Amino acid sequence: MLALTLGSCGEKPAGPAQALAIINGKPLTVSEFDLRWSQLPEYARKKYPGVEGRKKFLDELIDREVLLQEAKKRGIDRDRALLERLERFKERSLLDVLMREEVDSRVTVSPQEMKAYHEANPGSFIAPDEFRASHILVKTEAEAIDLKKRLAGGEDFASLARKASVDATTKSKGGDLGIVKKGQTVPEFEKALLTLKPGEVSEPVATQFGYHLIKLVERTTGPVLSYEDAKEQIKEQVLIEKKQKRFKELIAALRANAKLRVLDTPIPDSNPRAASPAADAR
Structure with a gap:
């Protein structure tokens, strides 16, 4: 593991649970260092070459932890608006993963489909003016x-x-x-x-x-593109349409299997007025 090289050559290798630093009583372990390092894109790792680079990265992790602890100390982690934003972010992330698993990974486009689409839509692919x-x-x-x-x-x-x-x-x-x-x-x-x-x-x-x-x-005026010239555009368009179709099928299947009741409760106004004693009085 990369974090094991932070010490000097003569030191005994550190175990995953061994702390590299302790910040206000909270250990920053070798395994956490390795996890954060593995999450860096390849281009970002180039900013931290050699042992000195990894020490710099450790310093940045310590800075991050100090800031996080200060934020929690101030109660920012309990702020309702922040928690709502985090929940929405979590929901979007879950939906993104579901879409990748159930839509993106299941849709492909064959050359035969592309040619058939071009033949059915001969004037749809035109070069720019x-x-x-x-x-x-x-x-x-x-x-x-x-x-x-x-x-x-x-x-x-x-x-x-x-x-x-x-x-x-x-x-x-x-x-x-x-x-x-x-x-x-x-x-x-x-x-x-x-x-x-x-x-x-x-x-x-x-x-x-x-x-x-x-x-x-x-x-x-741009000319109508041949199949060869329009291949990438055709592929993209067919892919979009097939993903839309797959998405509709997924929604239909999930709704069919869901215990769903749409009630008669009035749908709220899209621009609700702020509640006030005066409004309630009317």
């Missing part, structure tokens, strides 16, 4: 507004980009961004781009880089 766009990037909104007015007055977009844009990558190309796909630009830029028709120029768009005037040159 592509956009040919240009932009002018400036530092201030006032500059962008001025350039927008000049464009409205008939000046050429590419010429203004060469003169005024601060984007060194596209400036010499008249602002040409080439082909742009969804997800390749910051959200503010993409949102504005999607509203444009070919030939239109946006109002000034603020992003982390400055202010943009965006021109949509051309929009190409």
Whole structure:
């Protein structure tokens, strides 16, 4: 066990129940150290190389125990709101394990199912639209507004980009961004781009880089994907649908076997008013 190496080479190996530290009378044992160590992801263990690293990890466990004891001393572990949150977390964890055991682990997708799904839904898998766009990037909104007015007055977009844009990558190309796909630009830029028709120029768009005037040159609708190109999407979609079906079957079976009665008690208002003497009086 890793914790056994904490001592010097000449010392007798420690047993699992032997304490590495005692904090206010509570022992921190070798077995607890080993358990905490085993729960670390591989990348996290790299932070604690060699004997010195394990001593550092022990120090952190001691710090954690000191803090926990202080929290309990203050009665935080008996706080009703905290206990309710812990109970909800426990319930979610139990449901997650049940779903993994009864749904996720029981659902697979075969190549035959994937091909059949693609044949039944031939137009459902389409490549994203592509956009040919240009932009002018400036530092201030006032500059962008001025350039927008000049464009409205008939000046050429590419010429203004060469003169005024601060984007060194596209400036010499008249602002040409080439082909742009969804997800390749910051959200503010993409949102504005999607509203444009070919030939239109946006109002000034603020992003982390400055202010943009965006021109949509051309929009190409994405082609329908072949089976080979859409395989991963198909697999994911079939998996989702099969899991949903399995989940419904599980619920139906559990309800059928449950001793269940739905009573006539009125369902509470979704936005109940706080009880008050005045409300009770009415």
